[in-house]
Amino acid sequence: MSVEFSEKALEQLRELLGHYPDRQAAVIPALHLAQEEFGYITQEVEDYVAKLLEIPATDVHQVFTFYTMFRDRPVGKYHIKVCESVACHIMGSTNVLDYLRKKLGIDVGQTTPDGRFTLTTVECLGACEMAPMMQVNDDFYGPLDEKKLDEILESLE
Amino acid sequence: MPTLKIDGKEVWVEPGTNVLEAAKKLGIEIPHYCYHPALKVAGSCRMCLVEIEGMPKLQISCHTKAADGMVVWTNTEKVRKARQAVLEFLLVDHPLDCPVCDQAGECYLQIYYMEHGLYKSRLRENKIKKEKAKPIGKHIILDQERCILCSRCVRFTREVTKTFELGIFNRGNRSVVDLYPGISELQNRYQGNLADICPVGALTDRNFRFQTRVWYLQQAKSICPGCSRGCNIEVDYNISREYKAGGRRIPRIRPRHNPKVNGYWMCDDGRYGYKYVDALDRILLPRRLDEGEPVELSWPAAYTMAADLLSEATKEGADKVGVLLSAKMTNEELFAARKLFSSLGVSRIGFRVEPKEPGYEDDLLIKADKNPNTKGAELLELGLGAGKSDVSALLDAAEAGEVDTVVIFNEDLSKSSEAERAEAVLPKLGRVIYVGTNWNATAAKADLVLPMATFVEQEGTFTNFEGRVQRFWKAVEPLGESRTGLSILAGLATALGLEPVSENAEEVFAELAEQVPAFFRGSATRNLVSTGNWLRARLGRR
Ligand code: SF4
Ligand code: SF4
Ligand code: FES
Numbered sequence: 001m002s003v004e005f006s007e008k009a010l011e012q013l014r015e016l017l018g019h020y021p022d023r024q025a026a027v028i029p030a031l032h033l034a035q036e037e038f039g040y041i042t043q044e045v046e047d048y049v050a051k052l053l054e055i056p057a058t059d060v061h062q063v064f065t066f067y068t069m070f071r072d073r074p075v076g077k078y079h080i081k082v083c084e085s086v087a088c089h090i091m092g093s094t095n096v097l098d099y100l101r102k103k104l105g106i107d108v109g110q111t112t113p114d115g116r117f118t119l120t121t122v123e124c125l126g127a128c129e130m131a132p133m134m135q136v137n138d139d140f141y142g143p144l145d146e147k148k149l150d151e152i153l154e155s156l157e
Numbered sequence: 158m159p160t161l162k163i164d165g166k167e168v169w170v171e172p173g174t175n176v177l178e179a180a181k182k183l184g185i186e187i188p189h190y191c192y193h194p195a196l197k198v199a200g201s202c203r204m205c206l207v208e209i210e211g212m213p214k215l216q217i218s219c220h221t222k223a224a225d226g227m228v229v230w231t232n233t234e235k236v237r238k239a240r241q242a243v244l245e246f247l248l249v250d251h252p253l254d255c256p257v258c259d260q261a262g263e264c265y266l267q268i269y270y271m272e273h274g275l276y277k278s279r280l281r282e283n284k285i286k287k288e289k290a291k292p293i294g295k296h297i298i299l300d301q302e303r304c305i306l307c308s309r310c311v312r313f314t315r316e317v318t319k320t321f322e323l324g325i326f327n328r329g330n331r332s333v334v335d336l337y338p339g340i341s342e343l344q345n346r347y348q349g350n351l352a353d354i355c356p357v358g359a360l361t362d363r364n365f366r367f368q369t370r371v372w373y374l375q376q377a378k379s380i381c382p383g384c385s386r387g388c389n390i391e392v393d394y395n396i397s398r399e400y401k402a403g404g405r406r407i408p409r410i411r412p413r414h415n416p417k418v419n420g421y422w423m424c425d426d427g428r429y430g431y432k433y434v435d436a437l438d439r440i441l442l443p444r445r446l447d448e449g450e451p452v453e454l455s456w457p458a459a460y461t462m463a464a465d466l467l468s469e470a471t472k473e474g475a476d477k478v479g480v481l482l483s484a485k486m487t488n489e490e491l492f493a494a495r496k497l498f499s500s501l502g503v504s505r506i507g508f509r510v511e512p513k514e515p516g517y518e519d520d521l522l523i524k525a526d527k528n529p530n531t532k533g534a535e536l537l538e539l540g541l542g543a544g545k546s547d548v549s550a551l552l553d554a555a556e557a558g559e560v561d562t563v564v565i566f567n568e569d570l571s572k573s574s575e576a577e578r579a580e581a582v583l584p585k586l587g588r589v590i591y592v593g594t595n596w597n598a599t600a601a602k603a604d605l606v607l608p609m610a611t612f613v614e615q616e617g618t619f620t621n622f623e624g625r626v627q628r629f630w631k632a633v634e635p636l637g638e639s640r641t642g643l644s645i646l647a648g649l650a651t652a653l654g655l656e657p658v659s660e661n662a663e664e665v666f667a668e669l670a671e672q673v674p675a676f677f678r679g680s681a682t683r684n685l686v687s688t689g690n691w692l693r694a695r696l697g698r699r
Contacts (some may be wrong), residue, residue, distance in 0.1 A: 023491055042340055046339075047339060056315075056321035056337075057321075057337055057339055058321045058322070058323070058324040058337040060336065061322075061324055061326060061337055062325060062326060064326045065326040065327045065328070066326075066327065066328045084325070
């Protein structure tokens with residue numbers, strides 16, 4: 001993988017930098033950009049971001065490892081994040097997770113062999129009114145039951 | 158100037174001083190972990206909480222500026238409870254390593270637990286496992302389980318060395334201090350300080366690891382002889398348990414705070430460069446060469462032989478003798494040597510030895526001149542005229558047949574820029590006397606070798622590159638039969654029938670201060686005795 005932002009991403013970064021008092025403050029959005037560009041963050045990517053921001057790579061790594069939404073490995077085409085926090089738990093997130101495990105044939109943290117689905121769990125996504133809920137890529141789904149899950153998975157191609 | 162009251166006592170401080178420092182001024186020690194006076198305030202450990210009247214909650218004293226009229230209480234029931242709670246949190250995942258941890262005895266978890274903790278463990282869960290005994294640099298080992306995440310080490314690499322090797326990665330109870338994954342080890346020349354500033358046993362010194370318990374150590378105030386900075390140091394020595402540290406009497410040295418010279422720090426070259434003092438190649442007995450065969454001598458015999466060699470030489474003319482002193486010697490030794498050899502009529506007294514390669518230098522502490530006392534030698538007006546190398550001048554004179562006897566003090570010429578020429582010329586000379594601490598190529602070929610004490614085995618003063626005269630004290634006795642430079646000079650003076658030389662460094666310093674205008678105005682001796690720390694050479698400053 002050649003680690004370099006596209007012209008578009010570079011443009012976005014320049015724009016971003018204008019929003020912050022110093023470059024250190026732009027690490028999170030810059031990492032989001034990088035994740036969009038490259039799919040996940042390797043050490044090469046961290047070094048590249050550090051160079052772009054002109055800050056020590058250690059500072060990028062501190063932020064990267066702190067936030068769970070940054071990934072250090074590739075995910076499937078659809079990244080399913082099942083909320084396991086209190087509200088969703090009470091409303092049956094365990095069943096949701098069990099059903100997805102069985103249906104996709106993978107465990108939490110794994111990706112289907114065809115590369116389509118990755119299953120992970122997350123803490124509260126702030127959508128308790130939809131409990132039990134999950135996020136697939138950028139979209140929220142809920143409340144979930146087995147029928148709803150079948151429909152959603154079928155709609156994802 | 159803000160004036161405030163701490164535990165009922167009034168104190169005034171400079172504006173901007175924090176409450177923790179203000180309390181220190183009153184002799185009140187507020188427990189703390191993350192705060193270090195030489196680093197930016199992090200305010201993360203919460204150990205330094207105090208009660209301030211008018212404020213509803215406890216405040217961290219490291220990050221609260223002292224204000225006029227402030228009333229602070231550092232030891233109320235509320236404060237003590239808070240401290241205990243902070244400690245309990247810090248110790249939740251702390252391993253029970255004390256019996257095998259080098260920090261034990263000077264660990265602030267132990268110290269504060271005994272002072273402020275003393276609760277029964279309520280922990281029923283398993284402790285989190287992290288990486289242990291991970292070498293992260295040439296001199297430092299990291300134990301992540303012992304770390305309390307105070308971030309002192311991280312700030313040190315950011316603010317002091319500006320090398321940014323360390324960070325705190327992950328979060329919550331999985332947080333760890335570690336090297337940035339892109340590098341394999343620490344890249345700065347000041348690593349040893351990390352072990353000093355880590356308040357617990359998470360960063361330990363590989364040189365000191367498992368050598369001895371700290372409570373067997375005694376301290377002597379000293380000066381690092383590693384370069385012309387003259388960092389103030391503490392020599393930690395152990396003479397009560399000889400079997401510790403593989404028989405090394407000095408298991409470690411540490412920086413001693415001096416804001417005018419080295420702050421809280423010292424470099425690794427200096428910190429680990431002292432090992433020659435306990436090395437196996439120390440010269441332990443006087444020795445002469447008899448047809449190339451080494452013969453050990455008693456001191457009286459050695460003095461007699463030295464006196465004979467020198468008298469023979471001066472009979473042919475005092476010009477025939479060249480003396481190479483060393484900028485590693487103390488002001489007192491240099492002064493006494495100058496006096497002794499001048500009274501023999503010798504005028505070729507040099508000290509400048511140019512190294513093979515120029516020394517490393519940076520803009521933090523390390524100086525290119527690897528001698529602690531070049532300035533002192535210059536102030537004593539030693540040296541063979543202009544030029545970088547007195548060795549070259551002496552060798553020139555020897556090659557021209559003007560000099561046939563040399564006395565070399567503690568300089569291995571095979572390490573100098575004149576190594577090859579010295580190797581060719583020295584053996585052709587009539588008489589070579591070597592006075593030094595450790596065996597080397599130059600000592601090996603000398604007709605007479607006198608064993609000298611190292612800096613930890615004597616007291617004296619060095620003048621650093623800025624002209625600060627700094628005193629150091631003796632830690633241990635000279636090894637074997639070695640003697641201090643002053644003692645050797647005194648012996649020689651007696652054997653030669655010259656005016657006696659005192660073996661007492663304080664007396665010699667007093668005489669030096671009298672006679673050498675560059676040194677001090679006025680009450681030099683009294684200053685030397687009372688402050689014993691550092692004084693300022695005159696150096697054109699008024
Ligand atoms: S390793 Fe030591 S200095 Fe560094 S954060 Fe941990 S406890 Fe503090
Ligand atoms: S900077 Fe010089 S004086 Fe200071 S510790 Fe290093 S070698 Fe010793
Ligand atoms: S010393 Fe004040 S918060 Fe750590």
